[in-house]
Amino acid sequence: MKTNSKSKIIIVDDHLLFSQSLELLIKSFGDYEVIERFENGKVFIDYLEENPLSEIDLILLDVNMPVLDGLSTMKWLKENRPDLKVIALSVNDDDEIIIKMITNGAKGYLLKDTSPEIFREAIHCVIEKGFYFTELVSGMLINKVNSDNRKISLKEKEIVFIKHACTEMTYKEIASEMCLSPKTIDGYRESLFDKLEIKTRIGLVLYAIKHKIVFV
Amino acid sequence: MKTNSKSKIIIVDDHLLFSQSLELLIKSFGDYEVIERFENGKVFIDYLEENPLSEIDLILLDVNMPVLDGLSTMKWLKENRPDLKVIALSVNDDDEIIIKMITNGAKGYLLKDTSPEIFREAIHCVIEKGFYFTELVSGMLINKVNSDNRKISLKEKEIVFIKHACTEMTYKEIASEMCLSPKTIDGYRESLFDKLEIKTRIGLVLYAIKHKIVFV
């Protein structure tokens, strides 16, 4: 039956203007229909759990959303519904997040300034062939597998310390806040300086902001 | 003739998916037509200069764009075409930028997660009555006029110093970089701490990033 019925698409995006408009754009292509729209990952997952048998050919998933964001949603899908095909949509071309979305199973990653023609081709491609990657994304994948293998993994305590370090508290104050001796805090500091290749607390703050450990 | 012809709208947004989709949404309302779309302020202004007589009822202006952003475009419009009505569209509800867009003549400010119904009402309102402000924006305006009158103005040297302070250089190194005595730098530091109500260099870094003096 699939050959003569339209492909079923779901949109998950908190920008209502965008998601409703996008539905119209997709409709105008003629080959697809938007069966549902959700404004964050949470309500989308709720829907999937209540309707496990609903037929879905493609999911258009926004990366930046409140409540449950694109990456977390992607992780849930990888775990629970790896059968579903997802194209991630985003305004930013941040290396990290693109890699993460793809390693968690996204079949495509499009920026929102993509032209409607390419968008249409990507939808077609993913539904028919299973994937679609732009040059931007392919290039990034090649770069990443070649170079960035030494992954810096931060432990929970370190993250907490970094967040505190991004305030005007002194280390002593941070220590008492975290119920640890100032010496332990000094140990965290030193090992982080070493690990992150920085020399001052300023460097730590810049690192934290760049890697979205803290928000400004 | 205006009463029985559709209102003419222009969209300026670099997200092609959004802008093309939005055109469809606006068309679906029935009362409006999108006569042009541009992907940044620069090409839009070029168009205005070449077609100074084109009839435009409303401009939907994205705030975050490459080449020439929403605010700069708004300033140009205030200077050169104050007759044109603009609704600013944005994903972020940053106080500063909202205030700036409005003080530069925007007749409305909508977040992109606005519902299509409110969007439609806003368009209607601005074309007919001249303005439309959501509660978010009104509340912000009231807050701002009441509280934030003391403007913090930074001098060029101070800006340069702040940029250097947002690196791992010591104050001594900054001094030699700026060809000043460490003690002069110390003076800059102290007066800034005072002015910006901060207590540590960390606070200065956070301030600089928050106010986009430096970028991460």
Add this chain to the structure above:
DNA sequence: TCGGACAAGGGGAAATACCCCCTTTTTTGT
């Protein structure tokens, strides 16, 4: 000629950065 900005400096307390050291628990490899 007064005030105010800018530049420079002295002295000192506090915080930060950088050493080398120790014990206890947890994890891991085989």
Add this chain to the structure above:
DNA sequence: ACAAAAAAGGGGGTATTTCCCCTTGTCCGA
């Protein structure tokens, strides 16, 4: 199952940097 190896927490001491207050001169515009 057991030893080896990390990881987590704490300690002493020192050098450097940051932070703070207070003074001196100069130049410039009102």
